[in-house]
Amino acid sequence: MNVNKFIRKNIGSLSAYQAKDIPCKVKLDANESPFGFAITQKIVRSIQTNRYPDPEAKALKTVIAKDLKIRPENILQGNGSDELIYYLITTFGGPVLYPVPSFSMYGIIAHALNEKKIPVPLDDSFDLDLKRILLEIRKNKPKLIFLSSPNNPTGNCFSADRILKIIEASANKSVVVVDEAYQPFAGDRGFIPMLRDYEHLLLMRTLSKIGLAGMRVGFLIAREEIIQEVNKVRLPFNLNSFSQGMALEVMKNKAFLRRSIRTIISERMRLFRELSGMRGIMPYPSEANFILFRVPEPDSVYENLLKKGVLVRNMKGVVDGCLRVTVGTPGENRVFLKALRVAVKQ
């Protein structure tokens, strides 16, 4: 059967998200936390496999709301923030504006939903090109703007005053989504305090980077009227019982979260220092749980690391000449640094 005859044109020209399963000993390619959370008997006992999950994830929203000092009505749960990006583009439509390089799912989902994309290159310091974005807002009138800060894969936060100028310029024109997937590792508090001042500002958070990537739990934070609209396109039971139960326990275990985030930040600083000291290697400052670094002959360094069992991300075609390493446990980082020292000499 010629499947191309039946599928939509925009799907035919779409490339699937690359999440390759490459065997390795030290996995530092996907910006996951190296610290997992134990599945306790209490969590197992709280799950009834024959019943649908709570469609509203009430208990979890209550805990998250308390933690972020907002109201449960301002939260929408997603099966990871990936799903929320889908819901947002479904709800608001395009054109969809986003910087490049940034998280690839903004473009992939806009394409899948056949919406116009407006990718705007970052400037030389990996910050937002304010002039160009303001021009695009005037000229091409995006309905949705996605800004990931800290940004993946560059690791930096965009300047807050540029984000604010974009939010101000898009009032009554676009919805601005600040994707704070990596905010727990950043120096500031993020954009939650700004929600009061801007009704078209939305935030996304995820538990994926702080130990629960396997559970797929993300959140949209916005005005209640917006949450109610996006909720119309949400599948009724999008967050399964196990994920809700695990997320609830993790959010209650503040000590575990604080400790693991603190370790990741101090290990990131150590990795940055070590990488800066290696001849030919140039790491970019990061406020996330990964570091982008420039290296001569990235393809062969990537392969040599893999031969030693260390998997990082080759950013070829995204930020040419660079690799991206996720911060691991102190032991994993030692193995990575040792393998890298050997790899760059070969």
Ligand SMILES: Cc1ncc(COP(=O)(O)O)c(C=O)c1O
């Ligand atoms: C900026 C950004 N947003 C969102 C996500 C997706 O997160 P989730 O696992 O919650 O779907 C990622 C994952 O890498 C990311 O880098």
